Amino acid sequence: MSTIAVAPKPGDILRQADPDRLHRIRHTASHVMAMAVQKLFPETKVTIGPSTETGFYYDFDRKAPFAPADLKAITKEMKRIIKANLPLVRQEFEREAIKAEIVKLNEPYKLELLDAIPEGQIITRYTIGDPAKIENPWWDLCAGPHLETTGEINPDAFELESVAGAYWRGDEKNAMLQRIYGTAWETPEQLAAYKEQIEEAKRRDHRKLGKDLQLFSIQEDAGGGLVFWHPRGATMRNIIESFWKETHLSNGYELVTTPHMANLELWKTSGHNDFYRESMFQPMEVEEQAYQIKPMNCPFHILIYKDALHSYRELPIRWGELGTVYRYERSGTMHGLMRVRGFTQDDAHIFCMESQIAEEILGVLNLAELILTTFGFNNYEVNLSTRPEKYVGSEQIWDKATQALRDALDRKGWNYVIDEGGGAFYGPKIDIKIEDAIGRRWQCSTIQVDFNLPERFDMEYVGEDGNRHRPIMIHRALFGSLERFFGILVENYAGDFPLWLAPIQARLIPISDAQVDYAREVEHLMRQAGLRVQIDNSGDRMAKQIRKAELEKIPVMAIIGAKEMESNTLSIRSRKHGDLGAISTTEAIAKMQNAVQTRDWL
Secondary structure, eight states: OOOOOOOOOOOHHHSSHHHHHHHHHHHHHHHHHHHHHHHTTTTTTEEEOOOOSSSSSEEEEESSSHHHHHHHHHHHHHHEEEEEEEBBBEEOOOHHEEEHHHHHHHHHHHHHHHHHHHTOOOOEEESSSTTSSEEEEEEEEEEOOOOOGGGGGGTSSSEEEEEEEEEGGGGTTSSSEEEEEEEEOOOOHHHHHHHHHHHHHHOOOOOHHHHTTOOOOOOGGGGGEEEEEOOHHHHHHHHHHHHHHHHHHTTTOOOOOOEEEEEHHHHHSSSSSHHHHGGSOOOOEEEEEEEEEEEEEEEHHHHHTTTSSGGGGGGGGEEEEEEEOOOOOOGOOOOOOTTSSEEEEEEEEEEEEEEHHHHHHHHHHHHHHHHHHHTTTOOEEEEEEOOOOSSSOOOOHHHHHHHHHHHHHHHHTOOOEEEEEEEEETTTTTEEEEEESSOEEEEEEEEEEEEEHHTTTTEEEOOOOOOEEEOOEEEEEEEEEEHHHHHHHHHHHHTTOOOTTOOSEEEEEEGGGGGGGHHHHHHHHHHHHOOOEEOSSSOHHHHHHHHHHHTTSEEEEEEHHHHHHHHHHEEETTTEEOOOEEEEEEEHHHHHHHHHHHHHOO
């Protein structure tokens, strides 16, 4: 029996690369690019040039803007430097000695970077080429690491991508620089996969699809970063929220609803006012008291908990809320639904005893898997983050909680990576990244154990021994942000949603006005059956109506002509499976209902 080979996703090819090797390649490529720029345009001043998640960049101070032709010339010069196979030489310097060299080069930004290096820290620079053999070699202050030689960069596996403006040190009060972005990989195949992923990501861009499919908009007249859900998007949101609520209720959660703001004192007690101030909007005054619009839901759930004294017999308590929160984001950081100023967290908090942590974490993992797989996400990257250098709580409780998270993951049977020291100061955590249709990974679900807030709010329960004890608090969000998850969902399906999620499940297309009344009867029957259906009564030709339904990615089209009306049938076209032929109205409704129940396409 033969099997059909499945082409790997671009993301699968990219993850074959060695992360450490990629970092060195990209860091080295950024220096090679800067060297090429200053060789071609000697008046240019350099600033910083790090590696990034998918490539590298360097910021330059140059009066004339870089043109596309300049990028071609820079690329050609970079390949010349790569072919020369020059060594990258690390050297250590005394502060005054390196300062003198920087002054000689007339590089003001390097002087600022030098001044920012703490006293006592080793100052290093990397030179491209042997400084003992080359007159005026190119170098930059840098901690490394780099490749041994420029020749280790594959000349066919890098590309300069674009030029953008960037303020020095990210401060709009400083000089505007030019940032050249590039990407670099180990092999040409990886570069090709990356470019394929970029092109596919453009096709799936949720901002474009959101507009084309009439799902949502960001209305600048109302201020940036605020989402307006259009009828079709709101329909999908309601489906997502209803599923979330039903699933939580059936898994032992109770639902709560809390206000959008509270007295600023609450946020001082929680610590947000001290540690999270930059991400919070300015307080507003209400009757001479400061009120804060909420950046998180957790303090509100704690207040509900503290409204009564609880017994160990009641624990664990699981409370969930689709709570809208507000966070200050700079205008330059916002991006469609992925980063906004007002969003809804699928928040839940579990209050439990120490002995219950492992079981509760396992329950959350099971629930996360159920919800994520229902929406089509089956592959995950899981990280377990442990105690950082600065933390609250005893080492003993940290060790117990971390072991409980390990035990839950082991019982679940998931592979995971330990992020040593990556936990929050208030407790260890598990992060789950989901993989989409083109192999990108997105941070969604997070599960965090918290020793800090129960202490800050003096939370208690009465134990079996009759004494007061401190509960453990578990924060968890499975979508993370409903808006962001929706954006990921749109891009994962490229707007081509399965029947159960589609805002309009069927479009009825009468061939002429003579079939409109019959189409309305079918519409009524379908709506009575719980299906979302529309009639196209535009009067356009059938071919145009079909094309319109295809562009709107409607899962089912039902063509209705004289023959269908006479035989009480529908000519069904499935977006997924093509022409299904003439089917009785009753059978068509039953098939669609079954596809909705099984969360599949028709």
